[in-house]
Amino acid sequence: MLKMRGVEVSYGKICALHGVDLEIRSGEIVTLIGANGAGKSTLLMAISGLARPIQGCIEFLGEEIQALPPNRIVERGISQVPEGRRIFPQLTVRENLELGAFCRHDPQGVRDDLAYVFSLFPILASRSQQLGGTLSGGEQQMLAISRALMARPSLLLLDEPSLGLAPIVIRQIFSIIQKINQEHKTTVFLVEQNANLALKVASRGYVLENGRVTMTDSADNLLRHEGVRQAYLGV
């Protein structure tokens, strides 16, 4: 579904990604783990078209997308929930959701999807007229995921969805992520620092170190791998 080959991204003189190769197949949950500053968010921004690769190519459904503007990439079916949730604080919950469907032109489908995300997260329905900035961290994460789903993506990119949330909320959000993947066949690319959690829901994983993919394997093998356990699982 998504293939990255030799992708290099740099900010000025600082090189953030050095030739990343990566593949995500349709219907999978794939995770990318790595330390702070390894280049995980940059990699997602490169897929979404907000960080331009200076070399390499990104292929989505057989077509190269690395030179497309961000709105064309969303239209092709890639949505991202960025790190820190990035809710529009001065817009209501409902307006935030409606903006998620900005690129769509099927009002009936948008209404159906609004009902669908309200069924996934009923709390959002009861808070739909509240300003986004008044929600708690967990509710904001639910809103951010729902907003991304409103574009009806075939590939959902999630950047650190567990960051700063209580364990019970994290469990709830991860079970919803699995549900979306199973019910809608939405492919999920999950970037996490909480490697233990991420590898439990994912089928495969990549390890990113200093802008390079240093390891890739099935999630189970990575969970058992001595180096990964020491570096990322804290055991």
Added chain:
Amino acid sequence: MEYFLELFFSGLTRGSIYALIALGYTMVYGIIGLINFAHGEIYMIGAFTALICATVLTIWGLPPLAVLGLSAFAAIIWSAAYGLTVERIAYRPLRHAPRLSPLISAIGMSIFLQNYVLLAQTADFVSFPALIPDFAWLEPYRSIIGSSDLVILLTTAVVMLLLTILIKGTKIGRAMRATAQDREMALLLGIDVNLVISVTFVIGSALAAIGGVLIASHIGQINFAIGFLAGIKAFTAAVLGGIGSVPGAVLGSLLLGWTESFATGYISSDYEDVFAFALLVLILIFRPSGILGRHHNQKV
């Protein structure tokens, strides 16, 4: 009391014109964080377009209200085209440059447009036809409010209402508010930010053009430099209300209009600008972000 009411309405009229211009400053600032110093010139170009159009249409023998309407329409289209073009050639290429660069580019654009109109037209004041007819039924109240004041107030009220509907109730309005709050996130949602910025410039320029036509008809003369002082005053009003805030721009404009009007009426017209800018200094001392300005909370 009658004198007070007269000053009240003349301040309200002034404030309405400031508001029409100030909205362009505040909306552009809200979305791209730029003080568009060429905005006053867009207003001046609107007034000149209306003058040329009104002259031709009057020769054709159309009734004054039709002339006013058509000239205003032409001014809106022409000014919007200028606003759009200025953004394309002077600001968009500098989108990722340091903040000072587009600011200097804006000042350059302002000087360029003033001199272009100076050369294309004339350096002298030219008289602008009184397009707003005197309403007979307003005669008993003539000492308090004139018919052009009334037309300015009503037009401004309708325009503000339409603007509010656009910003609050439409898809592009939502996209504008989203872009103002978090441009990168707006991009991630597939919002065409360049389009949103263009629309903002078009709306701001159209509002300025309406202000230009109304004030030119009210005062009766224009020249190439009217955009400068009007622009500075409207900018002051926008800062007073809290730059970036749409209701703030309207509130700041009305306050400024009343301050000038009452200072002129009760003290002396020599002190009009002194009071206007003293008000700005006072507000900025006690509320640096303006009356309705957003506080810049640092996100954790």
